[in-house]
Amino acid sequence: MLANLRRYGIELDETDIKRECPVFDQVGRAMGFPGGIGDVIFLQHPHAFDFNVAVTLGSIALVAAGLGAGWYAWVVRPQLPTRIMARLQPVHTLVSNEYYLDDLYQAIIDRVILAGARVVAWFDRNVVNDTGIDGAAYTTGFAAYLMKFQQTGKLPNYALAMVIGIVALAVVAFSLKA
Amino acid sequence: MQTGYVLLATIALPLFVAVLLLVVPSKRADLVRYISIATGFALFGLSTYAFFAYQLATADTYQFELQWTWIENVGFLGDKGITLHLGIDGIGAPMVLLTGIVTFAATLISAKIDYRNKDYFILLFLLVAGVFGVFTSLDLFFWFFFYELAVLPMYLLIGVWGSSSTFATFARTKEYSAVKLTMVLVGASVLIFVGIFAVFVEAGIGTFDLPQLYEVQYDENFQKVVFPLFLIGCGVLAGLWPFHTWSPDGHVAAPTAVSMLHAGVLMKLGAFGIIRLGMQLLPEGAEFWMPMLMTLGVINVVYGAISAMAQTDFKYMVGYSSMSHMGYVLMGLATLNAVGVNGAVLQMFSHGVMTALMFAMIGVLYDQAHTREIAAFGGLVKRMPHFVAFFSIAGLASLGLPGLSGFVAEFNIFLGTFQTYPALGALGILGAAITAVYILRMMSQAFFGEENEKWAGLKDMSRYEYAGAALLLAFIVLMGVFPSPFVDRIAETVLKIPGVS
Numbered sequence: 239m240l241a242n243l244r245r246y247g248i249e250l251d252e253t254d255i256k257r258e259c260p261v262f263d264q265v266g267r268a269m270g271f272p273g274g275i276g277d278v279i280f281l282q283h284p285h286a287f288d289f290n291v292a293v294t295l296g297s298i299a300l301v302a303a304g305l306g307a308g309w310y311a312w313v314v315r316p317q318l319p320t321r322i323m324a325r326l327q328p329v330h331t332l333v334s335n336e337y338y339l340d341d342l343y344q345a346i347i348d349r350v351i352l353a354g355a356r357v358v359a360w361f362d363r364n365v366v367n368d369t370g371i372d373g374a375a376y377t378t379g380f381a382a383y384l385m386k387f388q389q390t391g392k393l394p395n396y397a398l399a400m401v402i403g404i405v406a407l408a409v410v411a412f413s414l415k416a
Numbered sequence: 417m418q419t420g421y422v423l424l425a426t427i428a429l430p431l432f433v434a435v436l437l438l439v440v441p442s443k444r445a446d447l448v449r450y451i452s453i454a455t456g457f458a459l460f461g462l463s464t465y466a467f468f469a470y471q472l473a474t475a476d477t478y479q480f481e482l483q484w485t486w487i488e489n490v491g492f493l494g495d496k497g498i499t500l501h502l503g504i505d506g507i508g509a510p511m512v513l514l515t516g517i518v519t520f521a522a523t524l525i526s527a528k529i530d531y532r533n534k535d536y537f538i539l540l541f542l543l544v545a546g547v548f549g550v551f552t553s554l555d556l557f558f559w560f561f562f563y564e565l566a567v568l569p570m571y572l573l574i575g576v577w578g579s580s581s582t583f584a585t586f587a588r589t590k591e592y593s594a595v596k597l598t599m600v601l602v603g604a605s606v607l608i609f610v611g612i613f614a615v616f617v618e619a620g621i622g623t624f625d626l627p628q629l630y631e632v633q634y635d636e637n638f639q640k641v642v643f644p645l646f647l648i649g650c651g652v653l654a655g656l657w658p659f660h661t662w663s664p665d666g667h668v669a670a671p672t673a674v675s676m677l678h679a680g681v682l683m684k685l686g687a688f689g690i691i692r693l694g695m696q697l698l699p700e701g702a703e704f705w706m707p708m709l710m711t712l713g714v715i716n717v718v719y720g721a722i723s724a725m726a727q728t729d730f731k732y733m734v735g736y737s738s739m740s741h742m743g744y745v746l747m748g749l750a751t752l753n754a755v756g757v758n759g760a761v762l763q764m765f766s767h768g769v770m771t772a773l774m775f776a777m778i779g780v781l782y783d784q785a786h787t788r789e790i791a792a793f794g795g796l797v798k799r800m801p802h803f804v805a806f807f808s809i810a811g812l813a814s815l816g817l818p819g820l821s822g823f824v825a826e827f828n829i830f831l832g833t834f835q836t837y838p839a840l841g842a843l844g845i846l847g848a849a850i851t852a853v854y855i856l857r858m859m860s861q862a863f864f865g866e867e868n869e870k871w872a873g874l875k876d877m878s879r880y881e882y883a884g885a886a887l888l889l890a891f892i893v894l895m896g897v898f899p900s901p902f903v904d905r906i907a908e909t910v911l912k913i914p915g916v917s
Contacts, residue, residue, distance in 0.1 A: 351853070355726035362723050363586065367661035371596065 418469060420482020423502040426462050426512065426548040427562075429455060430541035437541075442534045449527050452537040453880075456523030459544070460887075463516025470509045472904055477912060478503030478554060478627070494622025501554040501625055506909030507761050510902055511551040511681075511688060514768040517891055518680040519544050522673035524884035525776050528783065529577065529671070536577055539569040540673065547681050551688060556612045556624040559692070563605060566685060567653075570666070570674065571598040578669040581788075583729070593662075593669035600652060600662040607649030608689070614642045615697060629697060636700050643701025646694040647709060654686030655742040657715045664735030672779025675731065679738045680772035684764045687745045691757075691913070695749070699915030703752065710750035710833075714840045716743025717847035725854040730778045730788040730862075733854060734771065737814060740847060741767045747844055748829040753917050754910050756832020761906045763825035766813070766895055770822060773810040773888040777803060780881050784874050790858055795867030800876045804863045806885045811855040813892050816848050821895035 311318050323330050335341070388395075433455045440448055470479055481503040488497040504512055522540070529536050542565060549562025571594050578590035616624060619632040652659040663683070667675045690709075695702045720740030727733040741763065748760025780803055781796075782788050797804040813820035816827075826848060833841035877885065895902060910916055 347853075352725065355722045358719065358722045359726035362661065362719075366658050367665070370658060371600065371661050375596075375599065 418471070418480050420480050420502050422462055422466050422469075423480050423504065423512070423548075423552040424482055426459060426466070426516070426552065427502075427545050429458060429462070430545040430548070434538045434541040434545070437534055437538050440534060442532070445530065445533050448534045448537060452523045452541075453527065455541065456520040459548075460516040460520035463512045463548075466504065467509050467513035467905075468901070470504065470506070470905055472908065477909075478505055479509075480504055480552075481554075492622060496623055496625055496628075498557045498624050499555050500558055501627075502552045503554050504552055505912075506905035506907070507688070507691060508551050509905050510761065510765045511684060512548065514684065514765050515544070515547050515551060515681050517887060518676055518768060518772045519547075521772060521776065521884035521888050522676045522680075524880045524887075525676065525779060526671075526673040527880040528878070529673075531577065536573070536671075539573050540677075543569040543573070543677060547677070547685065550685050554626045556616070556626060556629070556693075559626070560605070560608065560612060563608070563685060563689070564602075566682060567598065567601045567605070570594070570601075570670075570678065570682070573674045574666060574670045577671040577674070579671075581668055581729070588665055588668055590669040593665040597662040597666040600659060604649045604652035604659065607645045608693070611642050611645035611649065611693065614638075614645070618642075626692070626697075634698060634700075639698040639701030640704045641701075643694055643698045643705050646698070647690060647705055650686045650689030650693065651709075651712075651746070652686065654683055654690070654746065655716065655720075655739045656686075656746065657712055657719060657739075657743075660716070660720075660739050663739060664732050667735035667738075667775070668729065668731045672775060672782070675775040675779075676772040679735070679775060680768040683738065683742055684768055687742065687749065687760065687764055690746075690749055691761075695752075695913055695915065699913075703915055706750045706752055707837075709746055710837055710840055713743045713746030713750055714843050714847075716740060716746060717844050718743075718850070721847045721850035721854070725850060725857075727854075728789055728791060730781070730790055730858075731775075733790065733858060734774045734778065737774075737851065737854070738767070738771050740851065741771070741814070743847070744826060744829050744844065747833055747840070751829075751832040751836045752915060753832050753835055754907065755828050756836070757910045757913065757916055758903065758907050759825055759828025759830075759832055761910070762828055762895070762899070762902060763822075765902060766821035766825040766892070769888045769891045769895075770810050770813040770820075773806060773885055773892065774814070776881065776885055776888065777807040777810065780877050781874075785871060790862050793862040793868060793871060794865050796863050796871065796874070798867050799871060799874045802876050802882070806877075806889060808859055808863065809889060809892065811859060813896070815852040815855045819893075819896045821892045821899075824895060824899045 332338070388399075433451065437448060437451065440451065442448070466480060482501070483496070484500040485496055486498045486500055487493055488495055488499075490497065523537075526533075526536065526540065546562045546564070546566030546569075550559060550566060553559040553562055574597065575591055575594035578594065580589040580591075581587065612624075615629060615634075618634055618638055619629050621628060621632065623629070648656070648659075652662075655663050663678075666678060670678060717740050720736050720738075720743055724733050724736035724740060727736060745760045745763045745767070748756045748758075748763060751757065778788065780800075781793075785793075809820065813822040816822045830841055830845060833844055
């Protein structure tokens, strides 16, 4: 795919990762990507790998605190969750319904998206097809119905129509030539 | 070895078999069946050969060329006035392959036709000859002749072998759908007819030969006036909004294999015509009108997808889905850049095999259950696991899952669109998201969930259906994981189209 992009002249920056990660690049080559992994992954502005001690220790501490709180609430004092639940009943309802996000999505799909889709489908069937396409057909049929009354059998009328037609064609032909 | 006789055979063989079947007694329904499937297989072989023997990186614009003079030096016709000129370029090659695949699958699926199957196959092969003719003709006269030949048998195929349907708020008879389909398409082809004569007169070289007409430099105003004739005329067959309603109604009325050919190859004739006649003949007209085509293409994508979401009938859903997917083709063409046009042709192939598989599967279900209402089913996976597997993979290809053909095509189209019309490209992606909604909803309603006891007697696919579905599936996966054979052929030719950057 990317080789094809290049064929169309779309330039992609692939040198960075080749320079930054030569080992990965060789792994990619071994896996059968002819240009190495640099053909697959692109970094516009590569950074050297940066180990942030504060963030790492902070997140480990948070995990430990969570485990500790869980152990305290469910093992050391198992009656505690029930008490908290009773006190914070509305919050519990909200949380146990996943913040009503699923119901919100379902309502949007049912009430908005599908209802809108039914309007479009109705429009397509009744306006585009039955009025537009079928209407054109009925108009043709109705025009033929009106014209059949010109089929009177009175030859002078036919002759008159022919003369008018010939004159009209002649006028058009001469005016185009002029 | 490249010889134009291969392409000639793809047209002559179905015509010959149509005549041959005339002398087969109609009581011998099995013989008719075997001859037809053998012909389908032979056409598949010929088109596969044409596709893979197509040479890359040669100086020839057209390969497998053959030119037989029919009429010349008479009246206003000069040397080589009207010739049977066949040949394929990198766009024609995958289209010929697609026709071969879908035709073979359609003959396999049609094995279960019992009612007057001889007449049915005669008409089917006439249609197929027309489709091959359009994809291989390099002469405007024969191009148009084959174009009409591909459309007209649909009238009888739907009118005789189709089915009428009654829905909650409206009804569609098969006669209504057959008449509408034929009238709209023939009406649109009048525009093409006018355009062909306009080009012939304007060029003034007394020939209908396309490669010669491509060499002529047409006046810019002439191009702007005539291009819409080709754009609308061919666009109607590609399901261009607002002239698309013949297509979903046609699907609902048509027998299974006719739906497969209708969505699988017939709608591609329209997009192919926009390239062959519109963009290649009148590049300046194309440049002028492409913003309009882009707008209509996006309308096709989003409007088709939203309409598909509201459908309760399997065939209406896939019918509107086809309209939506053909919108991607129109968007890709309208980008007028190499990536987008390349994606459009890939999408023509991808949508062809994938939608044919979907219609084949709907046929498997409908022939047993005699209803196509999505909500009437449930838990089909327990009774028909193979059916569900095939249908689901086709559906996933339709919503653009990576690893299947739809992703490759749509990726290229979006890439091309974002280079030219970023806002419309975003709307196109919205269409792909809506596609995911209706495909996954359909799968969850009909295939999974609670099993409906009413359908406990349903059987899985027959051997013929299995073979046809496996063939289509193979090409969906092939294009998804290994698109190079397609991209290599298409990209080379797309870059030669004037006006494509």
